[in-house]
Amino acid sequence: xxxxxxxxxxxxxxxxxxxxxxxxxxxxxxxxxxxxxxxxxxxxxxxxxxxxxxxxxxxxxxxxxxxxxxxxxxxxxxxxxxxxxxxxxxxxxxxxxxxxxxxxxxxxxxxxxxxxxxxxxxxxxxxxxxxxxxxxxxxxxxxxxxxxxxxxxxxxxxxxxxxxxxxxxxxxx
Numbered sequence: 001x002x003x004x005x006x007x008x009x010x011x012x013x014x015x016x017x018x019x020x021x022x023x024x025x026x027x028x029x030x031x032x033x034x035x036x037x038x039x040x041x042x043x044x045x046x047x048x049x050x051x052x053x054x055x056x057x058x059x060x061x062x063x064x065x066x067x068x069x070x071x072x073x074x075x076x077x078x079x080x081x082x083x084x085x086x087x088x089x090x091x092x093x094x095x096x097x098x099x100x101x102x103x104x105x106x107x108x109x110x111x112x113x114x115x116x117x118x119x120x121x122x123x124x125x126x127x128x129x130x131x132x133x134x135x136x137x138x139x140x141x142x143x144x145x146x147x148x149x150x151x152x153x154x155x156x157x158x159x160x161x162x163x164x165x166x167x168x169x170x171x172x173x
Contacts, residue, residue, distance in 0.1 A: 008037055011057055014122060018058060021105075021117050022065050032068075036061040052128060058118065059132040104154035112147030115140055 015036055019029035039060050050056045105113055118129045119140075126144075130137045 008040060008057070011054065012037075014054065015057060015061060018117065018122065019061060019065075021121070022061070022114070024106075032061060032065060035064050039064065052131075054122070055124065055128045055132045058122070058124075059134070062114065062133055100155060104151050107154055108147055108150055112143050112150065115143040116147040116151070119144055 012033065015033045016029060019032040019036075020026065023029040023032055036057060040057055047053070105116075108116065114133065115129055118124045118132065119126070124132070126137055126140050130140045133140070
């Protein structure tokens with residue numbers, strides 16, 4: 001039997017991380033986390049019936065994010081440089097690889113990026129991702145497969161990746 005949940009604070013770091021990936025900037029991400037927590041607290045009576053609190057909270061966040069995008073309240077923008085990271089800056093090569101990965105993630109379709117982040121970053125099971133996003137399991141697997149392949153092509157520097165423009169590199173002299 002599961003212990004009753006009466007505190008959402010342990011989930012805030014994960015919610016903030018996922019919100020930053022969805023919204024792309026700190027202010028919109030903080031608003032999204034606050035709206036998610038507010039919605040969850042307003043439905044506290046449902047908590048005892050929630051089998052997976054993480055999936056439930058991420059589902060609320062996903063739905064709020066999609067609603068905001070539909071209403072035109074949010075625009076997906078690039079992640080800013082003030083993203084929390086390691087105390088010491090990473091070595092040059094590691095930083096360059098991280099920036100390449102960030103740029104490639106931003107070029108993925110939002111549906112692929114969401115699934116990829118939930119599986120890879122949040123370590124969620126495919127079935128949990130399907131429940132969280134309200135999509136069939138096969139769709140999760142398809143989006144994940146296509147997202148991984150597109151990410152692989154983008155990171156390998158393919159001249160043109162499926163579903164997007166050619167990768168443009170900036171020449172620095």
